[in-house]
Amino acid sequence: MTKVRVAGAGMTEFGSLPERTSRDLFAEAGRAAVEDAGVAREDVEGVYYGNFMGELSEHQGHQGPLAAEALGVQAPATRYESACASSGVALRQAVRDVRNGEADVLVAGGTERMTNLSTAESTEALAIAADELYEVRAGVTFPGAYAMMATAYFEQFGGTREDLAHVAVKNHANAVGNDRAQYQREITVAEALDSPAVADPLHLYDACPVTDGASAVVLVSEDYAETNDLDAGVAITGTGQGGDRMALQDRENVATSPAATEAAEEAYADAGVTPDDVDVAEVHDCFTIAEVLALESLGFFEQGEGVTAARDGKTTRDGDLPVNLSGGLKAKGHPVGATGTSQVAELTKLLRGDHVNSEHVPDARVGVAHNAGGTVASAVVHVLEVAE
Amino acid sequence: MTKVRVAGAGMTEFGSLPERTSRDLFAEAGRAAVEDAGVAREDVEGVYYGNFMGELSEHQGHQGPLAAEALGVQAPATRYESACASSGVALRQAVRDVRNGEADVLVAGGTERMTNLSTAESTEALAIAADELYEVRAGVTFPGAYAMMATAYFEQFGGTREDLAHVAVKNHANAVGNDRAQYQREITVAEALDSPAVADPLHLYDACPVTDGASAVVLVSEDYAETNDLDAGVAITGTGQGGDRMALQDRENVATSPAATEAAEEAYADAGVTPDDVDVAEVHDCFTIAEVLALESLGFFEQGEGVTAARDGKTTRDGDLPVNLSGGLKAKGHPVGATGTSQVAELTKLLRGDHVNSEHVPDARVGVAHNAGGTVASAVVHVLEVAE
Numbered sequence: 001m002t003k004v005r006v007a008g009a010g011m012t013e014f015g016s017l018p019e020r021t022s023r024d025l026f027a028e029a030g031r032a033a034v035e036d037a038g039v040a041r042e043d044v045e046g047v048y049y050g051n052f053m054g055e056l057s058e059h060q061g062h063q064g065p066l067a068a069e070a071l072g073v074q075a076p077a078t079r080y081e082s083a084c085a086s087s088g089v090a091l092r093q094a095v096r097d098v099r100n101g102e103a104d105v106l107v108a109g110g111t112e113r114m115t116n117l118s119t120a121e122s123t124e125a126l127a128i129a130a131d132e133l134y135e136v137r138a139g140v141t142f143p144g145a146y147a148m149m150a151t152a153y154f155e156q157f158g159g160t161r162e163d164l165a166h167v168a169v170k171n172h173a174n175a176v177g178n179d180r181a182q183y184q185r186e187i188t189v190a191e192a193l194d195s196p197a198v199a200d201p202l203h204l205y206d207a208c209p210v211t212d213g214a215s216a217v218v219l220v221s222e223d224y225a226e227t228n229d230l231d232a233g234v235a236i237t238g239t240g241q242g243g244d245r246m247a248l249q250d251r252e253n254v255a256t257s258p259a260a261t262e263a264a265e266e267a268y269a270d271a272g273v274t275p276d277d278v279d280v281a282e283v284h285d286c287f288t289i290a291e292v293l294a295l296e297s298l299g300f301f302e303q304g305e306g307v308t309a310a311r312d313g314k315t316t317r318d319g320d321l322p323v324n325l326s327g328g329l330k331a332k333g334h335p336v337g338a339t340g341t342s343q344v345a346e347l348t349k350l351l352r353g354d355h356v357n358s359e360h361v362p363d364a365r366v367g368v369a370h371n372a373g374g375t376v377a378s379a380v381v382h383v384l385e386v387a388e
Numbered sequence: 389m390t391k392v393r394v395a396g397a398g399m400t401e402f403g404s405l406p407e408r409t410s411r412d413l414f415a416e417a418g419r420a421a422v423e424d425a426g427v428a429r430e431d432v433e434g435v436y437y438g439n440f441m442g443e444l445s446e447h448q449g450h451q452g453p454l455a456a457e458a459l460g461v462q463a464p465a466t467r468y469e470s471a472c473a474s475s476g477v478a479l480r481q482a483v484r485d486v487r488n489g490e491a492d493v494l495v496a497g498g499t500e501r502m503t504n505l506s507t508a509e510s511t512e513a514l515a516i517a518a519d520e521l522y523e524v525r526a527g528v529t530f531p532g533a534y535a536m537m538a539t540a541y542f543e544q545f546g547g548t549r550e551d552l553a554h555v556a557v558k559n560h561a562n563a564v565g566n567d568r569a570q571y572q573r574e575i576t577v578a579e580a581l582d583s584p585a586v587a588d589p590l591h592l593y594d595a596c597p598v599t600d601g602a603s604a605v606v607l608v609s610e611d612y613a614e615t616n617d618l619d620a621g622v623a624i625t626g627t628g629q630g631g632d633r634m635a636l637q638d639r640e641n642v643a644t645s646p647a648a649t650e651a652a653e654e655a656y657a658d659a660g661v662t663p664d665d666v667d668v669a670e671v672h673d674c675f676t677i678a679e680v681l682a683l684e685s686l687g688f689f690e691q692g693e694g695v696t697a698a699r700d701g702k703t704t705r706d707g708d709l710p711v712n713l714s715g716g717l718k719a720k721g722h723p724v725g726a727t728g729t730s731q732v733a734e735l736t737k738l739l740r741g742d743h744v745n746s747e748h749v750p751d752a753r754v755g756v757a758h759n760a761g762g763t764v765a766s767a768v769v770h771v772l773e774v775a776e
Binding site for chain 2: 262
């Protein structure tokens with residue numbers, strides 16, 4: 001079993017780019033990753049591509065071959081779809097295949113084009129990540145689903161809207177210097193609290209935006225990195241995936257995310273690390289409450305303690321465990337199929353020291369990426385480590 | 389590297405089942421496969437699930453968790469989409485993961501629900517497997533695309549509509565006894581020739597039908613099969629995947645399928661077999677011309693010779709190499725996301741001797757499954773062998 005290095009990372013800007021097609025976005029991100037890696041395009045042996053709603057936003061399925069074309073490579077390419085965890089599951093499979101010697105050079109990435117749809121259309125399109133028969137037809141949308149999760153959390157463990165507002169404030173602050181981020185501006189707790197209600201207790205500033213964008217990473221075997229003298233100092237040492245029932249009604253407790261816990265435990269065991277070893281994390285904060293659930297699922301905080309982590313400064317960039325230094329889904333943006341690999345792209349840069357926010361984690365050696373699908377019916381966790 | 393056995397296979401009937409949901413269909417096929425395998429459901433470590441157009445036919449994405457639920461297992465589940473090769477690529481990844489020791493028991497399968505759409509809707513939905521920008525907007529549908537491929541083939545290599553009609557006649561004859569098949573009836577060459585034109589030179593009987601259905605196979609490691617004393621006498625010994633440009637206009641020669649050739653060469657090398665070793669094959673005959681291209685891509689016939697193979701009796705059930713003994717996509721039906729694993733399910737039964745058509749291949753030891761996406765912009769080939 002060989003080890004897996006991240007040789008390169010690339011992202012488009014995240015934002016409202018309604019006139020750019022998915023292929024155009026992925027061409028930019030994928031080629032940036034390959035250039036960053038310094039690998040020859042003809043060495044790429046496969047493309048593992050995440051996309052969520054191309055059928056609805058671009059009337060386009062079968063996007064694997066288009067992704068390879070956009071990248072300019074002639075290699076087998078497969079599209080993975082696991083709602084908001086689409087590129088996370090694609091990445092996981094690429095990690096396994098490099099590790100197991102199936103390939104030396106793979107590109108994992110993803111794209112989403114969303115803002116060409118109206119708000120009503122994109123809300124309806126996003127709803128396909130929930131259970132059509134038992135949730136969507138009953139009126140559930142994602143803000144509504146996460147609002148139910150927040151309500152359940154508050155009831156069981158306490159917490160307030162103000163606690164959640166601090167998550168949004170933190171992530172906006174982190175995004176200020178990130179030129180890939182959709183919202184490069186700070187917000188205040190008062191602004192978050194005063195923003196319009198979306199689904200009680202969640203308000204506008206508790207929610208991530210609708211975003212277009214693409215991301216990609218180049219994975220190589222350690223042997224390939226050495227033979228080709230690549231600058232690939234970050235390794236992916238752990239991967240884990242978990243699953244849960246699709247509909248909230250079928251879960252034992254919607255104030256927890258057991259699929260993410262399962263994924264995290266597998267990834268930590270795989271890497272041989274514990275939550276205490278983690279220096280920096282990118283977690284799936286599609287809503288502020290989602291970051292809270294992630295912090296607890298990942299073992300960083302006990303149940304009921306994640307909700308005050310941002311407010312208490314534990315997860316801010318000056319805290320013990322900076323979370324979402326990229327700005328997170330909240331401020332960096334959430335082009336659904338691109339999010340999983342963008343987290344790993346951000347962590348790679350943070351760990352190798354060339355991220356705008358690397359100065360806040362100068363000694364970081366271990367990073368964790370947490371990517372969730374739907375209301376965490378699927379979850380993928382990866383552990384990254386400085387390798388040299 | 390452990391070896392991979394097919395421990396069980398299951399399929400729903402294929403046909404017009406518009407009132408059955410995808411989850412209902414997959415519950416039947418998946419549970420049949422698990423029961424056939426004789427494995428405990430709690431031993432299933434993952435579900436690799438193919439689906440093509442659920443977003444359009446059921447307003448449902450994120451189908452991995454739903455597939456696991458339908459199966460009654462609590463395990464990570466991922467949806468793969470590669471147009472008509474969706475469950476083929478899912479299977480390939482499951483084969484790799486069992487082989488590489490990532491899991492001992494995996495379910496690979498797929499589903500498509502199509503007949504709840506009108507013919508116009510399903511034709512438009514199927515078109516998302518082609519290039520939206522450069523083909524679909526110019527009016528290309530799949531019958532039209534394959535008609536262009538047939539025309540190019542006829543021009544370069546010869547062949548007639550009557551040659552193609554023999555492919556349809558053969559596959560219908562094979563389906564007669566297959567209780568899973570959509571059309572369990574024979575047709576004549578005259579009927580095929582006289583059927584309405586769809587896209588010249590292809591007529592109605594050159595095309596597979598629109599179909600609902602599901603299929604699944606249970607893959608286990610050789611160690612697991614032995615430890616648990618399973619009756620799993622068929623092994624998957626080779627897997628290959630190829631890719632090509634998406635749009636026909638970007639191909640060098642649309643009378644060939646290089647992606648399938650690439651997949652076949654990889655699968656044969658993987659298994660250590662040659663085309664001459666193959667005793668029986670299930671190939672992707674979405675149109676009669678597609679079977680011809682497949683026979684040549686797989687190395688069974690030289691270029692230009694595949695078109696008369698059925699007519700000359702070489703690929704009929706009495707021929708040297710029976711092809712599509714199940715009835716193929718043409719007569720068994722083509723529930724898109726279910727097709728790839730249904731081919732492997734049929735081959736498993738053919739090789740172990742409990743298929744209705746096993747009597748025609750009593751000494752068969754090597755089978756090949758060929759699953760293609762779109763106009764073969766993606767292709768997956770698997771080699772199955774009798775293992776004991």
